[in-house]
Amino acid sequence: MTYYAGVDSGSWTTKAVVIDGNCEVLGTAVTRSGADLTAAAERAYETALANSGRARGDVKAVWSTGFGRNTIPFADGSRTELDCHGRGVAHFIPGPLVVVDIGGQDAKVIRLDAAGRRLSHRMNRKCAAGTGSFLDEIALRLGIRVDELNALGRGSTENLELSSFCTVFAGTELLTLIRGGKQPADLAMAAYRSLLKRIVSMDVLEGKIVPTGGVVAYHPIMVELIAEACRGEVVVPPHPQEMGAFGAALAAFAACETHDTVDTPDMAELGQP
Amino acid sequence: MTELASTTALRATMDAYYRSLADAALRGTAPVAWCTSVGPAELLRALGFAVHFPENHAAIMGAARTANRYLPLAHAQGYSQDICSYLTSDIGAYLAGESPLRAYGLERAPTPDVLVFNTNQCRDVRDWFEWYGRELGVPVVGLHSPRAIDEVMESDIDAVTRQLEALVAPLEQIAGTRLDDSRLASATRASRDGADLWGACLETAAARPAPLTFFDGTIHMGPAVVLRGTEDAPAYYRTLLAELRQRVESRVGAVPGETLRLYWDGMPVWGRLRALSTMFAEFDTAVVASTYCNSWAFAGLDPADPWRSVSRALLELFIARSEAPKERYIARMAEFYDVDGVIFHDCRTCSNNSNTRYGMPGRITGRLGIPTLVLDGDVNDLRCFSDEQARTNIEGFVEQLTDARAATAGRGPRR
Numbered sequence: 001m002t003y004y005a006g007v008d009s010g011s012w013t014t015k016a017v018v019i020d021g022n023c024e025v026l027g028t029a030v031t032r033s034g035a036d037l038t039a040a041a042e043r044a045y046e047t048a049l050a051n052s053g054r055a056r057g058d059v060k061a062v063w064s065t066g067f068g069r070n071t072i073p074f075a076d077g078s079r080t081e082l083d084c085h086g087r088g089v090a091h092f093i094p095g096p097l098v099v100v101d102i103g104g105q106d107a108k109v110i111r112l113d114a115a116g117r118r119l120s121h122r123m124n125r126k127c128a129a130g131t132g133s134f135l136d137e138i139a140l141r142l143g144i145r146v147d148e149l150n151a152l153g154r155g156s157t158e159n160l161e162l163s164s165f166c167t168v169f170a171g172t173e174l175l176t177l178i179r180g181g182k183q184p185a186d187l188a189m190a191a192y193r194s195l196l197k198r199i200v201s202m203d204v205l206e207g208k209i210v211p212t213g214g215v216v217a218y219h220p221i222m223v224e225l226i227a228e229a230c231r232g233e234v235v236v237p238p239h240p241q242e243m244g245a246f247g248a249a250l251a252a253f254a255a256c257e258t259h260d261t262v263d264t265p266d267m268a269e270l271g272q273p
Numbered sequence: 274m275t276e277l278a279s280t281t282a283l284r285a286t287m288d289a290y291y292r293s294l295a296d297a298a299l300r301g302t303a304p305v306a307w308c309t310s311v312g313p314a315e316l317l318r319a320l321g322f323a324v325h326f327p328e329n330h331a332a333i334m335g336a337a338r339t340a341n342r343y344l345p346l347a348h349a350q351g352y353s354q355d356i357c358s359y360l361t362s363d364i365g366a367y368l369a370g371e372s373p374l375r376a377y378g379l380e381r382a383p384t385p386d387v388l389v390f391n392t393n394q395c396r397d398v399r400d401w402f403e404w405y406g407r408e409l410g411v412p413v414v415g416l417h418s419p420r421a422i423d424e425v426m427e428s429d430i431d432a433v434t435r436q437l438e439a440l441v442a443p444l445e446q447i448a449g450t451r452l453d454d455s456r457l458a459s460a461t462r463a464s465r466d467g468a469d470l471w472g473a474c475l476e477t478a479a480a481r482p483a484p485l486t487f488f489d490g491t492i493h494m495g496p497a498v499v500l501r502g503t504e505d506a507p508a509y510y511r512t513l514l515a516e517l518r519q520r521v522e523s524r525v526g527a528v529p530g531e532t533l534r535l536y537w538d539g540m541p542v543w544g545r546l547r548a549l550s551t552m553f554a555e556f557d558t559a560v561v562a563s564t565y566c567n568s569w570a571f572a573g574l575d576p577a578d579p580w581r582s583v584s585r586a587l588l589e590l591f592i593a594r595s596e597a598p599k600e601r602y603i604a605r606m607a608e609f610y611d612v613d614g615v616i617f618h619d620c621r622t623c624s625n626n627s628n629t630r631y632g633m634p635g636r637i638t639g640r641l642g643i644p645t646l647v648l649d650g651d652v653n654d655l656r657c658f659s660d661e662q663a664r665t666n667i668e669g670f671v672e673q674l675t676d677a678r679a680a681t682a683g684r685g686p687r688r
Contacts, residue, residue, distance in 0.1 A: 067661055067665065079672060080665050080668050080669040080672055081665065081669075082665065082666075082669035082672070082673075083669060083672045083673075083676075106662065106665075115680070117673075117676060117677060117680060118673040118676070119644065119673075120638070120644060120645070120646075120673075121646075121666075121669055121670075121673075122647065123662055123665065123666055124662075125649045126649060126657060126659040126662060
């Protein structure tokens, strides 16, 4: 059996996925990206390999994606995260569909046709509104860990609104509400609603909508809110956080299958030996 | 990317322009007028003014990436960071007492004797010139052109023509000379020749491979902007056109290995021209045409009827038109240049030249069946532009177009 891998070097986390020749996921890993993207990619890839029970030599090709996609020396090729999230989702879910990827510092709406080919995409402006960083800021203001936010929001009983999309100003708005005696659970839910409002303003969300990314993986409440807000069916794929890395592994597989030219990053240009 | 040999002649032409401007300012060889880039330059030339274009001045600062040094100085005067960043960088440079024209002996932009605007582009140009009018105690005159025009009517032309004629008396007084009809006709003829030749240069990009790109165009349009109404512009464009036609004949492309062809709508990101040009070339993609560069290929200038033909040309300008004619124009251009997709630059501080905000990209896709991409950025304020997001957006768009083409050819990657 031949194996393939994908590494998604994101702004906040680096993800790796190892697949087999049937495109079955054998191992995954998520690690903090930090300041050394190459080291993070190494860690994620090694962990995914270990989880898959395979060794580097078993893997025929590794492709990279994410904003650090050109900093991974062992990658045989790369594709953008726009391509990889779409490609990964289309593997699991037949189109046409709208992928909503909520990452650490950017959010994307990707429209795919029935064959899984991309029709269009929209990314957020140069701004953290509508991204995972928004939830980090809110958790910080509430004095909790971000992975506690989802459970906290579930206890909400009052429908509060944050008027701001802005990550920083939403934080200060929270302070006003805290001063007014509002409950943390309601504040957490207000934050999710604010995030939702930014996402739905990026593009038309209708039909089959597929949320991906770390926010979806750790904040299932967001999926429910998207489902309430949009006309259509919301389907969460397996491995939502690792979807970009999975798409990159599929790209590696496709390149080998079709004998496409492998686009190797020029590490000399990146100032590396 | 292959540099055009005409660039040498371009530099000489632009050098001569800036030096004549410096002469006018420092030695009083001619009265100085400041004019908006699509203002009544022919009239000013006919009256013997040396003409300075603040938008060109601001674009130089944008391209040199010094604009961001000056923007906060204008903001500190109360000018919002949401308004035209040409305006704020130009006023900021004035407040700093600096100018990129230092290379031509001018410590700051040449002091004007009069400021002449045309509101066909936006209201910001008037506000911009009125700031200088107050600051320098200089008269400000201009054309209050209608905007968002569906079809240019004779009544619109009448209105602008009357305003144009009304400028004559005050400008004659400032220039210290009477308007000579033959000089106005000559300036209009020179404008027409320059505009026609510039248009012909741009149209060569319909060839495959395209001999020039949008990024080349933003540089080579210099004479079309600052030398309108002079013989220097057509002289330069004859040289450029000959080279471009030679390139077409020899099948020399501006982007070696041109595979994809795109159309650019909206303003350039001046501070990232080189980076974007290199990036597109890296993807074997030629941005073959643009609304922006074509905006100086004025049609129909007639030396036998300068008043009305200039008025009509200034009114027919893309930026002055409503959504429907703009849509038809972009569609016509996309078909003429046979592009694979359209990039819309949503320029943060120039709503007037950002055609993304009323659904145009979706309408173009629906009308032509080609994909569009909206790129967020700004003409001069690099704080509004993210290199990484732009790269992912553009690279993703190229992937999308390449995949679509491969699928059409029946050799798409397995998905």
